[in-house]
Amino acid sequence: MSPLPTTKPKLAIFGAASCGGCDIAIVNIHEHILEVAAVFDIVLWPTVTDGKYSDIEAMADGEITVSLINGSMRTDETVHLARLLRRKSQFLVAFGSCASEGCIPGLANLSSREQILDTVYSTDSTENPDRVRPRWQVGIPEGVLDLPEFEPMLRTLDQVVDVDYTIPGCPPESDQIWAVLQALVAALDGTGPLPPRGSILGAGDSTVCDECERKRDVKRINKFVRITSQASFDPEICLLEQGLPCNGPATRNGCGAKCPAAGAPCIGCYGPAEGAADFGARLMSAYASVIQADKPEAIDAALNGIVDPAGQFYRFSLAHSLLRGSRAAWKTDGEH
Amino acid sequence: MNAAPVSPVPTEVDLQTVFEPTVIGFTCNWCSYRAADLAGTARTKYPPNVRLIRLMCSGRLDPAFVLKAFAEGADAVMITGCHPGECHYIEQNLKALRRFRLLRRTLEALGIEPQRVQLVWASAAEGVHIAAEIARVTDEVRALGPLDWPADAAADTGINLDSAWEATGGQEAELAPAEAEQAPEADR
Numbered sequence: 001m002s003p004l005p006t007t008k009p010k011l012a013i014f015g016a017a018s019c020g021g022c023d024i025a026i027v028n029i030h031e032h033i034l035e036v037a038a039v040f041d042i043v044l045w046p047t048v049t050d051g052k053y054s055d056i057e058a059m060a061d062g063e064i065t066v067s068l069i070n071g072s073m074r075t076d077e078t079v080h081l082a083r084l085l086r087r088k089s090q091f092l093v094a095f096g097s098c099a100s101e102g103c104i105p106g107l108a109n110l111s112s113r114e115q116i117l118d119t120v121y122s123t124d125s126t127e128n129p130d131r132v133r134p135r136w137q138v139g140i141p142e143g144v145l146d147l148p149e150f151e152p153m154l155r156t157l158d159q160v161v162d163v164d165y166t167i168p169g170c171p172p173e174s175d176q177i178w179a180v181l182q183a184l185v186a187a188l189d190g191t192g193p194l195p196p197r198g199s200i201l202g203a204g205d206s207t208v209c210d211e212c213e214r215k216r217d218v219k220r221i222n223k224f225v226r227i228t229s230q231a232s233f234d235p236e237i238c239l240l241e242q243g244l245p246c247n248g249p250a251t252r253n254g255c256g257a258k259c260p261a262a263g264a265p266c267i268g269c270y271g272p273a274e275g276a277a278d279f280g281a282r283l284m285s286a287y288a289s290v291i292q293a294d295k296p297e298a299i300d301a302a303l304n305g306i307v308d309p310a311g312q313f314y315r316f317s318l319a320h321s322l323l324r325g326s327r328a329a330w331k332t333d334g335e336h
Numbered sequence: 337m338n339a340a341p342v343s344p345v346p347t348e349v350d351l352q353t354v355f356e357p358t359v360i361g362f363t364c365n366w367c368s369y370r371a372a373d374l375a376g377t378a379r380t381k382y383p384p385n386v387r388l389i390r391l392m393c394s395g396r397l398d399p400a401f402v403l404k405a406f407a408e409g410a411d412a413v414m415i416t417g418c419h420p421g422e423c424h425y426i427e428q429n430l431k432a433l434r435r436f437r438l439l440r441r442t443l444e445a446l447g448i449e450p451q452r453v454q455l456v457w458a459s460a461a462e463g464v465h466i467a468a469e470i471a472r473v474t475d476e477v478r479a480l481g482p483l484d485w486p487a488d489a490a491a492d493t494g495i496n497l498d499s500a501w502e503a504t505g506g507q508e509a510e511l512a513p514a515e516a517e518q519a520p521e522a523d524r
Contacts, residue, residue, distance in 0.1 A: 281400035288434035299437045310445035322403040327447030330486050
């Protein structure tokens with residue numbers, strides 16, 4: 001039943017509300033995964049191994065050396081498991097954008113729970129004649145079933161439990177993951193330093209612009225535009241200075257600036273740059289600085305090119321921003 | 337509007353029932369702060385709802401200041417500065433204008449009414465004007481009602497603004513009025 005006892009440090013990898021991309025990114029370290037399995041006893045990794053929650057519950061507190069949690073806190077079940085892993089782990093790592101800042105699922109914080117359920121269950125294109133809605137408790141002949149409750153607001157891992165380290169990225173780059181794992185192993189061996197608690201691992205301490213090869217000059221823009229074809233943009237000049245809403249100025253480096261190199265604006269998946277208290281605030285300042293106009297009407301005309309400001313400025317970081325969501329979402333939270 | 341409308345002294349009943357908004361007012365060292373100072377010297381009354389914070393320039397206003405004000409319970413934010421063309425730092429007030437137009441759109445998408453963020457220009461001579469504008473904004477926000485952003489929004493984010501500002505090289509000095517007092521003031 002229970003695995004053979006080993007003296008290897010224990011590793012748990014858990015995905016909460018996530019797309020699975022973080023698990024793929026870990027597997028993308030290729031054959032190095034065998035070295036990970038050689039060094040660590042992988043006690044939980046639902047995507048890859050068959051460790052059971054009951055095995056974790058049976059462990060002593062702090063028995064797991066490192067837990068990597070990806071995904072955000074969407075249901076009370078994920079919150080429960082995050083708390084369980086926190087208790088059982090010496091080091092808890094917020095792995096990837098969802099765990100550290102909410103990511104795409106965090107955009108749900110723009111809407112109330114009711115609005116979200118309406119969209120899913122009650123649109124014209126939804127076949128749902130009985131108006132079925134999810135329930136958190138269901139009576140069946142054998143008794144009452146408790147099901148994971150969809151919480152009114154999505155939360156990040158550090159809004160639920162104490163987090164020791166953060167690895168940003170959607171998903172984190174695999175070479176960065178491997179470097180972090182090697183550093184952790186070295187620290188456990190005593191052959192390398194343990195990063196200070198609270199550190200951001202597997203990323204730089206500057207911005208994507210810093211890694212971007214494109215040339216910047218003082219050019220000012222008259223309007224923001226969307227990409228329709230690569231041909232209409234200069235391959236060497238800064239995308240923002242060509243009017244493309246590029247999130248590079250507010251985004252932490254570490255990805256290698258691959259998107260702007262390929263002609264696509266940075267979308268900000270590595271989270272706020274060092275020192276940026278609020279990703280959107282930093283980006284709004286940057287965008288405002290490249291606009292040429294100085295009359296309100298002309299400024300508005302330039303800004304009309306940003307059709308969805310909340311989505312542009314908080315695509316990945318809404319749940320971890322200063323306001324954390326819209327007023328409608330907070331209202332549901334209050335009624336909860 | 338030339339003279340600031342002065343609200344009648346509230347009765348005890350008013351004090352219990354009338355919603356009194358909290359307005360955070362960011363002023364610039366060279367124009368709008370002096371306008372508010374002039375209003376005080378000239379005994380021009382304006383509502384005590386406003387809490388003025390002096391920056392060196394409206395261009396120093398990081399949109400994060402406004403977001404933090406809302407997250408910590410402000411009902412409205414006034415951004416004030418020198419008139420266009422009169423900025424002590426040439427054109428930084430125009431940067432403030434661009435940020436303000438953009439910030440207002442973003443806040444609207446988050447369900448915060450545009451009247452809750454207002455931009456007002458006031459020269460150092462316009463004490464009566466800034467007092468009237470503070471009264472106008474306060475009245476508009478009183479009519480809108482409280483914003484009531486949950487108190488745990490700011491506390492629980494995991495964001496430490498103080499350390500974030502330290503990381504940018506301690507630029508928080510311009511935030512604190514006590515520090516700003518020590519800034520060189522040419523005409524004193």
